[in-house]
Amino acid sequence: MYRSHHCGELNASHIGEKVKLSGWVQRSRILSGMTFIDLRDRYGITQLAFNDGWDADLQEKARKVGREFVIAIEGEVLERESKNPNMATGEIEIKVNNLEILNAAKTPPFTIENDTDGGEELRMKYRYLDLRRNPLQASIKLRHKVAQAVRSFLNDADFLEIETPYLIKSTPEGARDFVVPSRMNQGQFYALPQSPQTFKQLLMVSGYDRYYQIVRCFRDEDLRADRQPEFTQIDCEMAFVEQEDILQQFEGLIKSLLKEVKGVDIDSVPRMTYAEAMERYGNDKPDIRFGMELKNLNDLAKDKGFVVFDQAEVVLGISVPGASGYSRKQLDALTKWVQRPQIGMQGLIYSKYNEDGTYKSSVDKFFNEEAQAEWHKAAGSEAGDLLLILAGSENKTRKAMSELRLYMGEELGLRNPDEYAPLWVLDFPLLEWDEESGRYHAMHHPFTSPKPEDIALLDTDPGKVRANAYDMVLNGNEIGGGSIRIHDRKVQSRMFEMLGFSDEEAKAQFGFLMDAFEYGAPPHGGIAFGFDRLVALLGGSETIRDFIAFPKNNAGRDLMINSPAPIDTLQLTELGIDLRPQID
């Protein structure tokens, strides 16, 4: 037996007890001739004390024990002289009478402290050491807690956890698949699932009624910052439901998570259509923790002789609260910010609604105070606010203004990570036009049902068709998305046709699903939440990598195990594949 207690549980009630503890040496120090070691495990830290008067040899041994050594000790719980009220074990220390070194430790390549001196790459190589640090321990424990809370909620709501296969089939729609060559069927490949979409729909056809799974998904995409080739999804599906049933069910889930994990009470989750989100925030995942909504100033700003506005498709403003005192330097910096290539605007126009009731703008030549007053009124300004204005083509300007709004929210500290503002965004377009391929793509996926009242538009104006699709947004992040599915073979065929599938392609890829729709498919719909992102947000962070035990870097590599890696020629032969010669 290596221990009688953990390092986080001993307190005054244990004084006088003989105990055995095991753990890592967090640090040691010598004080007035005594040696103290902080012994650490997952549960906490306990102070060990060594004294020449008790056992000189033992103290000698204790002094040789370095950071991150793994030791086991026996001793007696003593009341501590200088108590530490900030520690669970701060009332006691252990008078050690036996110390065993279970494993020595080399000096770690970076310090195992809350703030470490290790660079990103080094910490990924020694991930098992980085994972010892408190912030990562907290992340991994939070992830565990959220997973259990999700399951508990869904189990209580009669959902069944059902596993779906990982070795499935590659499909041309959507992102790129990871594929797995088959040895028993040479020349053929499995694919790893981007989501269990068709399987969960089939489970509804099979009558399982309510399904969920916390499941790994895979996408072979060029990795943007903080995207992972494998990621985890809370995947759910329900039969005999309309959109409203799903919204209510999963509004319940997010409320329960926020309550259980963060102690936050949410009354209800507000709803907004996609069109409204784009209009008010320039964004289909608005952060509604703060205002600064986008106002269309076309009527008030165009045709007044200022060519920039006159030539613009749209003039948009946001009113930044309490920022009328911004200096020239600050305003110049903002102008530079919107001129960066990622934003790509020509310039930024401002108008200050000063505390004294006067107005001052960068376009005073064209617009007098009265005109500016009208803008401010339209944007809902109060005295002391700063109106920021962008003008240009509709899409680009709206997007830029959304970015600027988020940036200003950040600058003014309005994006409080301890505040949680979930939101449903509804009525997404069914299709979006893809310039590159010259055809429509499914905005959500090809199984999403059009709104019944919009079906006629499929023939006349497909881009206008709204879907029974919804996203859950949390603090400006899309954390979940889903839809009511098509459950009628004819509608599904029509949908594949819209997406440019030939009849043969549709049958070869999704024939099993369309067949299933002919054997008694119930109306059904579902949702999937990005589990990594959700946990990160609940942990007050937007960096998912810190909430995954063994993440990959931006090149899709695991630096710790050095993967991917070449494989044996024998393996290639068995799989019936050859590597193409590399071109340098």
Added chain:
Amino acid sequence: MYRSHHCGELNASHIGEKVKLSGWVQRSRILSGMTFIDLRDRYGITQLAFNDGWDADLQEKARKVGREFVIAIEGEVLERESKNPNMATGEIEIKVNNLEILNAAKTPPFTIENDTDGGEELRMKYRYLDLRRNPLQASIKLRHKVAQAVRSFLNDADFLEIETPYLIKSTPEGARDFVVPSRMNQGQFYALPQSPQTFKQLLMVSGYDRYYQIVRCFRDEDLRADRQPEFTQIDCEMAFVEQEDILQQFEGLIKSLLKEVKGVDIDSVPRMTYAEAMERYGNDKPDIRFGMELKNLNDLAKDKGFVVFDQAEVVLGISVPGASGYSRKQLDALTKWVQRPQIGMQGLIYSKYNEDGTYKSSVDKFFNEEAQAEWHKAAGSEAGDLLLILAGSENKTRKAMSELRLYMGEELGLRNPDEYAPLWVLDFPLLEWDEESGRYHAMHHPFTSPKPEDIALLDTDPGKVRANAYDMVLNGNEIGGGSIRIHDRKVQSRMFEMLGFSDEEAKAQFGFLMDAFEYGAPPHGGIAFGFDRLVALLGGSETIRDFIAFPKNNAGRDLMINSPAPIDTLQLTELGIDLRPQID
């Protein structure tokens, strides 16, 4: 809203209520001019009633509705005239006043009943229909229940659920890996994990103390009956433990599962060494629900002038209770059974200990009744028992006798699927000699620690070294296995050396783990349970395929989605691989 209630919940207390139900038509029948439909969903079946007197058009409509149609109805709960006490809803029926066909259904290719007329292949192609049948619904629900019970037990015991990566690195040790070509790192491959072994060990090095995961694993092996290329494991690891800690922890798990899922109380799980299991049962996963233990009869049977025994390395007997009345025909059949190629014995010898106290054997010429009495005494027979004897080389004969024992247990109905007899088998050999490769293989895996007292044997007689390894056996099936791991770099290096790894190979493959052992690795160990098998056994079956929602066939194919399948040339190009020409 598609329903106010499920099809399993209405009873006498609802009489008079207006309800709305949705589901599948299980069957319909016409009785004294009325139409009755059994409406089915996941929760049960409710009887719908239609009557010309109520609504002639509606009854007409109801008569057109076929099996497996999906319908929604509104109606009133009536007391049923002829109640069915075997059904939860047997007291009531619904007087329907509105019927909507949500989706029609073609005639299913096989009947959706407890016993179906569909063949294996057809049912796999239409798995979504097979999954509607009660036995499969029960399997999938049981699987859900077991998963939740496992998590609940482990959560209560302070285990953390931690996800490990699916895209890892191929290793030469053990079974064949499935590999995943990398597009971003052309010419390199990920591998899918056969188990999260090294990651869970690293989590112990990272201080997570107690880890678990219900996790998918992958093995590209030629599929024997009832093996799947992807399977699910309950994967666990603990730090600062000795073997005894693990045995107690997971004895607790199996007891808790048997109690919660089957209502079975197990006092404690008996233990047996590998050597003892081989001696008494000829098998390292003995079914201890019945006796018939193997008895070595060498002393009593050899050197008595019967050449078959005299030339045999070993003479083994089992005493079959109450079988002395076996006919010549039955005994001939048994002889044929042991002569099948899978068993491969030359013949079978028997001796009957008749109810009247006489003895009769197939070798009466060589052994008189007195000699036979001695055999029976050694084998623990009572009057009325039948002694079955096999003779030959040690390994083959022991294996054959084990098979014969299981067969006789089955024949005599001693392997009761409702009885649960878990068992720990301990002290497995560390290494086993592989004739083919001419070297030792790790019996469990290369990370298993040798028993400290046997380490010296590594140099002199490696085959004799026992491991700190243990299996949990349930009713003759290995359901879990694990070990105390090596946590010392030097011992791990020595182990790789024993297994024929060069220093470079060991470092290239497992350098990260050996490095980790130098930065403060705690003693640790763990276990993994085969979840598919465990659920099947708890479901009273040994066929795992019925407990997996979407299994693959013996050729590793998913017949429903028709996978694996060829992929686009573009995909191959992007991955930098070519298919080798197929040779017909």
